[in-house]
Amino acid sequence: MxxxxxxxxxxxxxxxxxxxxxxxxxxxxxxxxxxxxxxxxxxxxxxxxxxxxxxxxxxxxxxxxxxxxxxxxxxxxxxxxxxxxxxxxxxxxxxxxxxxxxxxxxxxxxxxxxxxxxxxxxxxxxxxxxxxxxxxxNDDLIAKALVDNMVAKGVKTLGFIGTADPYGENWSKVMGAMAAEHGIKVVANERFQRQDTSVTGQSLKVLSARPDAVLVAAPGSSAVMPQTTLFDQGYRGQMYQTHGAALPDFLKLGGKKVEGTILAASLMLVLDEVPDSHPxxxxxxxxxxxxxxxxxxxxxxxxxxxxxxxxxxxxxxxxxxxxxxxxxxxxxxxxxxxxxxxxxxxxxxxxxxxxxxxxxxxxxxxxx
Known part of the structure; x- marks a missing residue:
């Protein structure tokens, strides 16, 4: 045994x-x-x-x-x-x-x-x-930071242009509801495919609505074209981007046409401004x-x-x-x-x- x-x-x-x-x-x-x-x-x-x-x-x-x-x-x-x-x-x-x-x-x-x-x-x-x-x-966390900024800047009307996929669709849903809660009216809501080589039609519709600000909801390089197209068409209102544009290449590809963009993302982008006590x-x-x-x-x-x-x-x-x-x-x-x-x-x-x-x-x- x-x-x-x-x-x-x-x-x-x-x-x-x-x-x-x-x-x-x-x-x-x-x-x-x-x-x-x-x-x-x-x-x-x-x-x-x-x-x-x-x-x-x-x-x-x-x-x-x-x-x-x-x-x-x-x-x-x-x-x-x-x-x-x-x-x-x-x-x-x-x-x-x-x-x-x-x-x-x-x-x-x-x-x-x-x-x-x-x-x-x-x-x-x-x-x-x-x-x-x-x-x-999550989108609502990023959207809240953007909407808070819009309210502070006195934005009353918003144009939206996003990708025709789950990313753009969910952003449209979240932003539409949150904007309405803060008295901001979405006056244009357009979609485009990530692989599109032109968004002229969509941007003209956004431009014709004459919004105070425009939010582009697209990830990576696809976030650049809607904004540069609107710039070329003469739009000079405040531009907003989601965390999908939080990469150095957004600035490289967009150049001066994307200067002044406001976006919300993680602390990595402003790490020098984060207190050392942050975990x-x-x-x-x-x-x-x-x-x-x-x-x-x-x-x-x-x-x-x-x-x-x-x-x-x-x-x-x-x-x-x-x-x-x-x-x-x-x-x-x-x-x-x-x-x-x-x-x-x-x-x-x-x-x-x-x-x-x-x-x-x-x-x-x-x-x-």
């Missing part, structure tokens, strides 16, 4: 050691090429900076490029799930791409950490979206320094959204690993639960507080 007990103890110890040593595999899908490459490239460039250790677990990342194509996103996600047996997925880069894969991630029981703008990936919450964790500020300042500063050392340029906030996904996983993995072995459905379910319980986690974009209602970040935003 003593011999059998010793053998059992050895087997149990070996099993526990195997569980502790198993790698956690994380898929990463970015649009580092194609129309939204300005969003996806800093995300791809951030992958080497993601945490490779979470408690006793080694974390391995498998990165794929979807070329900005939603159909390719679905193929990439299915490949990561069926062939690589990943425990979680970070990505994709675009809001339409993310909306198109929620069903498949949920059916497979794989947590999806989505670094996208639209709140539609988590709202309204349902059984599928509970597998999604959004690392970008995210050092995290953001360290990320920026590491990214610049690796890539020779400063990161856009889009890359930080991917980096924060890695921090969320690093925080949640040990809790999940205490319940099941990586690579199993039980581990992925436990990881989902642990992510949902993330509380007061300081990262580059602010402090994350996930809830069962939204599974999205609770962070601060300010207009600048």
């Amino acid at each position: 003593l011999f059998k007990k010793a053998v059992s103890t050895l087997l149990l110890s070996a099993a526990c050691a195997s569980l502790a040593q198993a790698d956690v595999k994380v898929g990463v899908i970015t649009s580092s090429t194609g129309p939204i490459a300005l969003v996806g490239l800093p995300q791809k460039n951030s992958v080497p900076l993601l945490p490779t250790q979470a408690g006793d677990q080694q974390v391995k990342y498998i990165a794929l490029d979807d070329g900005s194509d939603p159909t390719a996103t679905v193929k990439a996600l299915k490949k990561l799930i069926s062939e690589e047996n990943v425990d979680a997925i970070i990505g994709p880069s675009g809001s339409p791409n993310a909306m198109g894969v929620i069903q498949f991630a949920a059916e497979a029981g794989v947590p999806l950490l989505a670094p996208v703008g639209t709140a539609a990936v988590v709202l309204p919450m349902n059984e599928q979206k509970k597998w999604v964790f959004k690392t970008t500020q 995210s300042k050092k995290v953001a500063a360290d990320y920026i320094a590491a990214y610049e050392k690796l890539n020779g340029s400063k990161p856009a906030t889009f890359g930080a959204n991917t980096f924060d996904a890695g921090l969320l996983l690093q925080h949640a993995i040990p809790t999940a690993a205490a319940k099941a072995a990586p690579g199993t459905p039980e581990f992925r379910a436990a990881l989902r639960d642990a992510l949902e319980q993330s509380h007061e986690l300081a990262a580059t974009q602010g402090v994350y507080n996930m809830t069962p209602r939204t599974t999205a970040a609770s962070t601060n935003a300010a207009a600048s």
Whole structure:
């Protein structure tokens, strides 16, 4: 009996050691090429900076490029799930791409950490979206900062031009409701495709409404053309942009035509003005320094959204690993639960507080 007990103890110890040593595999899908490459490239460039250790677990990342194509996103996600047996997925880069894969991630029981703008990936919450964790500020948080600025500036009428996809549509919905609450009337509401080479018709309609201000709701390089077109047509009212334009290339591409733009985004854009006591300042500063050392340029906030996904996983993995072995459905379910319980986690974009209602970040935003 003593011999059998010793053998059992050895087997149990070996099993526990195997569980502790198993790698956690994380898929990463970015649009580092194609129309939204300005969003996806800093995300791809951030992958080497993601945490490779979470408690006793080694974390391995498998990165794929979807070329900005939603159909390719679905193929990439299915490949990561069926062939690589990943425990979680970070990505994709675009809001339409993310909306198109929620069903498949949920059916497979794989947590999806989505670094996208639209709140539609988590709202309204349902059984599928509970597998999604959004690392970008929700639209209403950014919109509040913009509307507060509009009110302070005495804006009474607003023109809106956004992408004809979940990003633009949700922004139209959120801004329309919030503007009305503050006595601001939306007098023009136009859409365009991200890949369009001209928005002359849409901008002329906005211009003819003679709004006090115009908000462009588009991510990456697609945010530039509506504003430069309006400038060329003679519009000189106040221009606003969403956090989709929070990247250095927006200024490079737009030049003088986008000077004076007001946008709201995370603290990364004004880090020097953030007090040292802010819990995210050092995290953001360290990320920026590491990214610049690796890539020779400063990161856009889009890359930080991917980096924060890695921090969320690093925080949640040990809790999940205490319940099941990586690579199993039980581990992925436990990881989902642990992510949902993330509380007061300081990262580059602010402090994350996930809830069962939204599974999205609770962070601060300010207009600048």
